[in-house]
Amino acid sequence: EVQLVESGGGLVQPGGSLRLSCAASGFTLSNYSMNWVRQAPGKGPEWVSYISRSRNIIYYADSVKGRITISRDNAKNSLYLQMNSLRAEDTAVYYCARVEIAADGTTFDCWGQGTLVTVSS
Amino acid sequence: QSVLTQPPSVSAAPGQKVTISCSGSSSNIGNNYVSWYQQLPGTAPKLLIYDNNKRPSGIPDRFSGSKSGTSATLGITGLQTGDEADYYCGTWDSSLSAYVFGTGTKVTAL
Numbered sequence: 001e002v003q004l005v006e007s008g009g010g011l012v013q014p015g016g017s018l019r020l021s022c023a024a025s026g027f028t029l030s031n032y033s034m035n036w037v038r039q040a041p042g043k044g045p046e047w048v049s050y051i052s053r054s055r056n057i058i059y060y061a062d063s064v065k066g067r068i069t070i071s072r073d074n075a076k077n078s079l080y081l082q083m084n085s086l087r088a089e090d091t092a093v094y095y096c097a098r099v100e101i102a103a104d105g106t107t108f109d110c111w112g113q114g115t116l117v118t119v120s121s
Numbered sequence: 122q123s124v125l126t127q128p129p130s131v132s133a134a135p136g137q138k139v140t141i142s143c144s145g146s147s148s149n150i151g152n153n154y155v156s157w158y159q160q161l162p163g164t165a166p167k168l169l170i171y172d173n174n175k176r177p178s179g180i181p182d183r184f185s186g187s188k189s190g191t192s193a194t195l196g197i198t199g200l201q202t203g204d205e206a207d208y209y210c211g212t213w214d215s216s217l218s219a220y221v222f223g224t225g226t227k228v229t230a231l
Binding site: 035037044045046047050059061062095100103104105106107108109110111112113114 | 123153154155156158160165166167168171172173175177207209211212213217218219220221222223224225
């Protein structure tokens with residue numbers, strides 16, 4: 001079964017750091033580009049970051065640029081998101097999402113269950 | 122503030138049809154493929170439509186997608202109570218170098 005499982009969320013103070021992980025199973029992570037998408041309480045999804053299969057292409061949303069770093073370890077079938085200088089507005093459920101390789105356009109065909117990040121003092 | 126605009130809500134009686142519009146611009150919908158996602162309460166978004174009008178395996182043909190110019194539309198026929206959810210369009214924005222989601226539409230079966 002294809003599965004993505006996020007971990008690492010929790011309560012952190014403003015200005016703090018957190019590292020999220022996403023473990024992939026049921027498929028070979030190295031064959032897929034990956035993303036992080038977040039959803040604040042009561043809001044719609046907001047794309048956060050993209051990393052290509054070989055890590056040579058990376059994109060970030062303007063709202064997190066300079067504070068967040070996406071990375072991957074294909075040997076461990078894992079995706080990561082290092083978040084620094086966290087703000088209250090970063091409070092959200094963070095999902096990892098896989099890019100469908102059979103599609104002509106960018107589309108997210110598999111999502112994890114999400115991990116909640118709460119930034120509060 | 123999203124660059125893709127959707128109506129906040131649509132509703133219809135069970136068995137009827139609803140359509141959801143998604144309006145964008147030439148930098149996103151106009152030159153890129155559109156996807157649609159369904160999000161049931163308390164769950165992660167689920168892919169419904171990709172490449173404007175293709176359905177992933179397991180998605181019933183009651184769901185359909187289309188695109189014209191800088192707008193896209195999701196159609197749901199034979200509306201069921203189980204279809205009550207939030208629906209989001211999404212596509213790549215070439216000017217922003219970012220993936221963008223629509224504002225979201227809540228579907229209600231009256």
